[in-house]
Amino acid sequence: MNKAESLERLLEAAGNISQEELARALDESPQTITNWKKRGVSKAGAIKASAAFGISTNWILNGKEQPDSLNASKVIEWDSSTNVDDDEIEVPFYKDFLVSCGVGTLPQIVGQPARKLRLGKATLRSYGVSPENAYALTAHGDSMKSVINNGATVYVDLGQTNIVDGKIYAINHGGLFKFKYLYKMPMGGVRIVSENKEEYPEEVLTAQEMIDQEFCVVAYAFNVQNPLP
Structure with a gap:
C-alpha cells in the first residue's frame, strides 16, 4: 500500500479536514504535513493524531482498522480464574462508578475496583494510551444516547x-x-455538548465560571462497549 495514502486516510477520518487544519490541530508545521503527503505519516505523527482525533494508529498507517474512536474493541471481562496473556493488561473496572450521561451523579467508589477487564496492549497503543492511565467506568442516562448508551x-x-x-x-x-463533548472557547472557556441536544441543552462556561463551578476534565473517552439491546 502506498505510504502517501496514510495522509489521505487521516484527513478523511478526521472529518475531511484540510492539510492546514490538520497542521493547526496537531501543532505541526505545514512543511511537516507536506512531508507526510510525500512520504506517508510518520509513526510519531500517527500516535499524535490518534490521541487528537481518536483514530487508530493502525488505520492511519496501513488502513487495517476502522477509524471510529468509540467502536467497541475486542474486550473480555477478566477475573481471578482467567489468565492474562502477555499482550494484554488488566484494566480496573469501577462498575459502581456511574458517570452520568444526563444530569449527573456523585461518584460511588468504595475501596478497590470490584472487577477488571482485559484489554490488548495493541489496542491501547493504537489510541496512544499508557496502560497505567486506562480505566473502565459505567455510564448511565441518555444525554449521549446512540454514542454512549x-x-x-x-x-x-x-x-x-x-x-x-x-x-x-x-x-x-x-x-x-x-460524559460530554467538549469544545474550547476563547479566553479559556469551555462549551459542553450532549448528543441529545434537545433534551440536554449545551452549556458554555467562562474560565472564571469553570473555577467557580469546580469544572475539570477527568479523562478522555477513547472506547465504549454499549450493552446489547
Whole structure:
C-alpha cells in the first residue's frame, strides 16, 4: 500500500479536514504535513493524531482498522480464574462508578475496583494510551444516547485531559461526573455538548465560571462497549 495514502486516510477520518487544519490541530508545521503527503505519516505523527482525533494508529498507517474512536474493541471481562496473556493488561473496572450521561451523579467508589477487564496492549497503543492511565467506568442516562448508551462500559485515559474540540471526555462539574463533548472557547472557556441536544441543552462556561463551578476534565473517552439491546 502506498505510504502517501496514510495522509489521505487521516484527513478523511478526521472529518475531511484540510492539510492546514490538520497542521493547526496537531501543532505541526505545514512543511511537516507536506512531508507526510510525500512520504506517508510518520509513526510519531500517527500516535499524535490518534490521541487528537481518536483514530487508530493502525488505520492511519496501513488502513487495517476502522477509524471510529468509540467502536467497541475486542474486550473480555477478566477475573481471578482467567489468565492474562502477555499482550494484554488488566484494566480496573469501577462498575459502581456511574458517570452520568444526563444530569449527573456523585461518584460511588468504595475501596478497590470490584472487577477488571482485559484489554490488548495493541489496542491501547493504537489510541496512544499508557496502560497505567486506562480505566473502565459505567455510564448511565441518555444525554449521549446512540454514542454512549445507558449502562455502557466506557474506557477512559486519565493521561489525556487537554481538550480536543468535538471529542468526548469524562468531566467533573461541581462534583457531578458526566460524559460530554467538549469544545474550547476563547479566553479559556469551555462549551459542553450532549448528543441529545434537545433534551440536554449545551452549556458554555467562562474560565472564571469553570473555577467557580469546580469544572475539570477527568479523562478522555477513547472506547465504549454499549450493552446489547
